[in-house]
Every structure is written in C-alpha cells, then in structure tokens.
Amino acid sequence: MTLLFKQTTTLKQILTVIFLSLLIITQSYALDKLPRGIIYQDGRDAPPLLLKMLDGDVYNITESKGKWVFVHFWATWCGPCRKEIPTIQAIVNKFADSHLDITIVNTAESEDTVFNFLGLLAPDINTLMDEDGLATEKWQPRGLPATFFVDPNGKIRYLALGGRPWDKADYLQFLQQLKNKP
Structure with a gap:
C-alpha cells in the first residue's frame, strides 16, 4: 500500500x-x-481624463467604465502622428458601438490648427482638446504619439509608443481581442 x-x-x-x-x-x-510596439503595463490606475472635444461636447473617461479605452495622445507637428492618424480614422467605424472606445487627445494646440489638420486627414475623428497640456502631463506619455489601453476597471494594461499601423492585421486582431474582453 x-x-x-x-x-x-x-x-x-x-x-x-x-x-x-x-x-x-x-x-x-x-x-x-502582442503586436510590435505594444508593451504590457502594471495595471496602475488611469489618471483622470475630463476634456472638451473639438465639437464642444465634454468627455469623461469614467463614462467608459466597463469598456476598454484606447487613449491616444498626438499633435499636428508630430511626424509619426501625421502618418498614424489616418490608420486611426480607418478603425474608428470598425469599433463603433463595441466594448472598445477610441479616444484621441490633442496636446496643447489651438482648435483652428487641429480642425484644419483633421479635416484633411481624418474628418470623422472628434478629438479631445488638451489645450493647456495638463491632462497630458498627468498621463505622462514618454513622447508623441503614445497610446494607452485602459481596461474596463480603469487600469492601464498596455502602452504603444510611437506611431502604429492600427489598420494592419496584427493590430486589428489585438484590438478585436480587447473589444471582445469584458
């Protein structure tokens, strides 16, 4: 035994x-x-994000609780941002009405500059306006462009530094996985 x-x-x-x-x-x-350039993060709390949008409405990230949020920081003077914005434009409609909110934040530029830029490259995107740069300072991107992925509980889970081709297969698959994750 x-x-x-x-x-x-x-x-x-x-x-x-x-x-x-x-x-x-x-x-x-x-x-x-993970697609190239996407870095897993420690899950710290996402900083507050309460800003006016280009169309005058107000956005508060807390209203996206229960969804993944793609928070993208950019500027019109940034070369990689100029190249990347059309790829974000391409994915906005694919992920509308899903568990993934796509939010872009312009850093410290005037409404006229941003309006003219988006009118040419991404007319369907409504950006948040961080005119004084204070919200960007709280999020602390290491440069522009930078994209944070906030989980449904308000924790930062992934970070993309530099421009990414969001409309390419491996990035679309990554976004699709997030969209399907409750």
Missing part, C-alpha cells in the same frame, strides 16, 4: 510540474504575441 501511495504522489507531482510548465509557456507565448 505504501508503494502505491508513493507512486501516486510522485505521479501527481510530475503532472503538477508539467501543468505549471505549460501554464508558464502559454503565458509567455501570449505576451510574445
């Missing part, structure tokens, strides 16, 4: 090691599958 007990215990230990190894491999594989 003791021999059978020892063999059963050893088998359980081996199976536990195999299971844990597979779990670790699966988790590291999932992190490796």
